Amino acid sequence: MRSLSAYRTSCARRCSRSTIYTGRWPTFKEHFSSGATAMWTTLEPVQLDGSVLEGGGQILRNAMSYAAIFRRPLKIEKIRANRRPPGLKAQHAAGLVLLSQISQGSHLQSAVMNSQNITFHPGINTPGHYTADPRTAGSTTLLLQISLPCLLCLPPNSHSTLTLKGGTNAAQAPQVDYTQRVLLPFLNHHFGLEVQLDIKRRGYWPKGGGELYVSVPSIQGKLPAITLKDCGNVVSISGIAYVAGKLPQHLVNELCASALRCVQADNLLRGVSNTSIQILKDSDSLGSGMGIVLVATTDTGCVIAGTALGVKGKAPKEVGEEAANELARNLREGGCVDEYMQDQMIIFLALAEGRSTVRTGPLTLHTRTAIWVAEQMTSAKFTIEEEVTDKGVATNLIHCDGIGWSYTRPAEAHTEQTGT
Numbered sequence: 001m002r003s004l005s006a007y008r009t010s011c012a013r014r015c016s017r018s019t020i021y022t023g024r025w026p027t028f029k030e031h032f033s034s035g036a037t038a039m040w041t042t043l044e045p046v047q048l049d050g051s052v053l054e055g056g057g058q059i060l061r062n063a064m065s066y067a068a069i070f071r072r073p074l075k076i077e078k079i080r081a082n083r084r085p086p087g088l089k090a091q092h093a094a095g096l097v098l099l100s101q102i103s104q105g106s107h108l109q110s111a112v113m114n115s116q117n118i119t120f121h122p123g124i125n126t127p128g129h130y131t132a133d134p135r136t137a138g139s140t141t142l143l144l145q146i147s148l149p150c151l152l153c154l155p156p157n158s159h160s161t162l163t164l165k166g167g168t169n170a171a172q173a174p175q176v177d178y179t180q181r182v183l184l185p186f187l188n189h190h191f192g193l194e195v196q197l198d199i200k201r202r203g204y205w206p207k208g209g210g211e212l213y214v215s216v217p218s219i220q221g222k223l224p225a226i227t228l229k230d231c232g233n234v235v236s237i238s239g240i241a242y243v244a245g246k247l248p249q250h251l252v253n254e255l256c257a258s259a260l261r262c263v264q265a266d267n268l269l270r271g272v273s274n275t276s277i278q279i280l281k282d283s284d285s286l287g288s289g290m291g292i293v294l295v296a297t298t299d300t301g302c303v304i305a306g307t308a309l310g311v312k313g314k315a316p317k318e319v320g321e322e323a324a325n326e327l328a329r330n331l332r333e334g335g336c337v338d339e340y341m342q343d344q345m346i347i348f349l350a351l352a353e354g355r356s357t358v359r360t361g362p363l364t365l366h367t368r369t370a371i372w373v374a375e376q377m378t379s380a381k382f383t384i385e386e387e388v389t390d391k392g393v394a395t396n397l398i399h400c401d402g403i404g405w406s407y408t409r410p411a412e413a414h415t416e417q418t419g420t
C-alpha cells in the first residue's frame with residue numbers, strides 16, 4: 001500500500017484537473033480500494049453563477065446548504081442578478097451569517113447588504129441553538145430554507161434549535177402556515193423528519209417583528225428515496241385565514257367566506273365535505289397583515305396548497321378567490337406536490353439514497369434552478385419525463401438519483417481536505 005504522502009500527492013494532481021465533486025469526501029481507505037479512480041474535489045471554491053435561470057436568492061440558499069453539508073468551499077457571483085435591485089437583501093445576509101455560525105470556524109466573505117458575490121469556506125457543522133435576525137420583515141421561512149438541510153445533516157442523535165426573526169407571512173416566500181402545513185408534513189411523511197415549528201409571534205411587512213422557534217433533530221442514517229406518482233382525490237380542505245394589527249375582524253370573515261365560496265363552486269372540489277378553515281384575529285403583532293393558506297389533502301396522502309396575501313387596495317374577496325384558484329389550478333395540474341414544494345423538495349431528493357420519482361405539474365423556473373444547483377454541488381442526477389396521466393393530464397415525472405448522504409466525522413473529512 002502506498003503512503004499517506006503519496007495519497008496526498010495523487011489527490012493534488014487529480015484536484016488540479018477536475019472540479020467534479022462526488023458529494024462526499026472519500027476516505028483514505030476507499031481511495032485505495034477503488035484503485036484511486038474516484039473523482040476528486042479541488043480545494044478551490046466551486047464557482048457558481050447566481051444569475052442562472054431564476055437568478056434569485058434560492059440559488060444562494062441551496063448552494064450554501066450543500067457547501068456547508070459537504071464542507072465544500074463556494075464562491076457565488078452575480079447574486080440575485082435577476083432581481084431589482086440585485087445583490088443581498090437583509091434576509092439573505094442574515095441567512096448567510098446564520099449558516100456560517102452553524103458551520104463553526106467557517107470563513108464568510110462579503111455577506112453584506114447589496115453584495116453581489118460571496119465566498120464561503122465552511123468549518124465544522126455543530127449542533128446548538130442559533131438565532132437569525134435580519135431586523136426587517138425579511139422572511140423567517142427563507143432563513144429556515146438555508147439552515148434546515150445543514151442542521152438535519154448533523155451527527156446522528158443530535159438536536160438543534162433556531163430562533164428566526166423577521167416576517168412570518170411575507171410576499172414571494174412561503175408563508176409560515178405553508179411551511180407548517182405543507183413543507184414540514186411532507187418531510188415528516190416521506191422522510192420521517194420530525195422538525196417542530198412554533199410561531200411565537202407573527203410579523204408582517206414592513207415592520208417584521210415575527211419570531212419562530214424551530215426544533216431540528218438530525219437525520220438518522222440516510223434519507224430514503226421517495227416515489228409519489230398518484231395524486232389521488234381530495235378528501236379534505238383545511239387552512240388558516242388571518243387578519244392582524246389594526247385591521248378589523250370582518251375582513252378575515254369576508255376573505256374566508258369568499259375562499260370557501262370559490263372552492264365550493266369548483267367542479268373538482270365541490271364534493272369535498274370535510275372543510276375547516278381556522279380564522280385568526282392576531283392582535284399580538286407589531287404591524288398589520290391579512291392572508292390565507294388553503295391546504296387540500298388527498299386519499300394518497302398528497303398535500304397541495306393555494307395561498308394569497310392581502311395587499312393595500314386588494315379586497316378580501318379577491319384574496320380569498322386568489323388562494324382558492326391557486327389551489328384548484330395546482331390540483332388540476334395533476335402533480336403530487338404543488339408549484340412551491342416542487343423546488344423546495346429538490347435538495348432532499350438529492351441527498352436521499354437511490355432513485356426518487358415525483359409527479360409534478362409544469363416545472364417552475366425555481367425547480368429547474370434548484371436542479372441545476374443540486375447538479376453543480378453534488379453527483380445527484382435528475383431527469384424529467386413527460387407523462388400523460390390516466391385522467392388525461394400532461395404532467396412531469398422528476399426522477400432523481402440521490403447521493404445517499406450519510407454522516408462522516410469531520411476530523412476524517414478535514415484530514416482528507418487538508419491532506420491535499
Ligand SMILES: Nc1ncnc2c1ncn2[C@@H]1O[C@H](COP(=O)(O)OP(=O)(O)OP(=O)(O)O)[C@@H](O)[C@H]1O
Nearest residue numbers: 056057058059083172173174175178307340343366
Ligand atoms: N406563495 C408561496 N408559497 C410557498 N412558497 C413560496 C411562495 N412564493 C415563493 N415561495 C418559495 O420561496 C422561495 C423563493 O425563492 P427566490 O429565489 O425567489 O427567493 P429570493 O430571491 O430570496 O426572493 P426575492 O424574490 O425577494 O429576491 C422558493 O423556494 C419558492 O418556492
